[in-house]
Amino acid sequence: VQVHGTLLRRQDDRGPRVLLVLNDITRLKQLEAMRRDFVANVSHELKTPVTAILGFVETLLDEVPDGADHTQQFLNIIGKHANRLNLIIEDLLALSRLESQEGMIDPARFSLERIIERVFEGYRDQARRKDIHLRVHYDGHAQACGAANLLEQALNNLVENAIKYSEPGGEVAIIVENRNKEIRIQVKDTGQGIPQEDVPRIFERFFRVDRARSRELGGTGLGLAIVKHIVLAHQGEIMVDTREGSGSTFTLRIPQDQ
Numbered sequence: 001v002q003v004h005g006t007l008l009r010r011q012d013d014r015g016p017r018v019l020l021v022l023n024d025i026t027r028l029k030q031l032e033a034m035r036r037d038f039v040a041n042v043s044h045e046l047k048t049p050v051t052a053i054l055g056f057v058e059t060l061l062d063e064v065p066d067g068a069d070h071t072q073q074f075l076n077i078i079g080k081h082a083n084r085l086n087l088i089i090e091d092l093l094a095l096s097r098l099e100s101q102e103g104m105i106d107p108a109r110f111s112l113e114r115i116i117e118r119v120f121e122g123y124r125d126q127a128r129r130k131d132i133h134l135r136v137h138y139d140g141h142a143q144a145c146g147a148a149n150l151l152e153q154a155l156n157n158l159v160e161n162a163i164k165y166s167e168p169g170g171e172v173a174i175i176v177e178n179r180n181k182e183i184r185i186q187v188k189d190t191g192q193g194i195p196q197e198d199v200p201r202i203f204e205r206f207f208r209v210d211r212a213r214s215r216e217l218g219g220t221g222l223g224l225a226i227v228k229h230i231v232l233a234h235q236g237e238i239m240v241d242t243r244e245g246s247g248s249t250f251t252l253r254i255p256q257d258q
């Protein structure tokens, strides 16, 4: 129950009166839980048919001979859209899982070196195709504390964006620093940057600076919202320093003791 008290002055001389407003917030809490369940349920409901569509499309694509009619072309289009839906659902599920576990992660000590190696390994081909150099630098030891799989997902999202929103010939660097009981991870790119007026909104769900470009590049608009939730689940902070045309640096600060 939320309580608000106000002192009321009276015209007569019968002493002060207090107005108490009691707000039952059980309902609010219930609504919040319902909203979370709704997202999780919708995602699960959507995921089943999408997986079926993808399966059938793949089988048909394997069977239909090339150039027979428009079937191939249409199947490709259906497949592309179903894949996109699939990515959005997976991201929504990740967000809803994170929201329901907020503050309840199971922390453990781990080395960031192996995780960063794996993240870079996953994007090596994509970076090579765009002629983007991947670099990592450690200042001090790379021990972190938290949920390794979640921090790996956060770094995956940031590195994917750094490559996606960069021109060929650029560099994506991860810099890990250890200072005053916190680990600082920076993901730096030399890409297109983000307009200052959009910076406050980039962690919102489905916000994109350029919707068409993000979609064309396969983005769901949920990547940074996920990163933010992961950092919050670690009692950490995320900041971005960016200049249009010369690149962006996303900085994660995670306390060493969870």
Ligand code: ADP
Pocket: 157, 161, 162, 165, 189, 191, 192, 193, 194, 202, 207, 208, 209, 210, 214, 215, 218, 219, 220, 221, 222, 223, 224, 225, 248
């Ligand atoms: P998306 O799936 O569209 O990439 P995100 O939530 O990951 O969604 O990012 C939101 C938006 O922020 C992107 O659409 C893009 O406009 C901008 N953005 C994110 N990372 C970068 C980056 N490294 N450089 C430039 N713009 C970025």
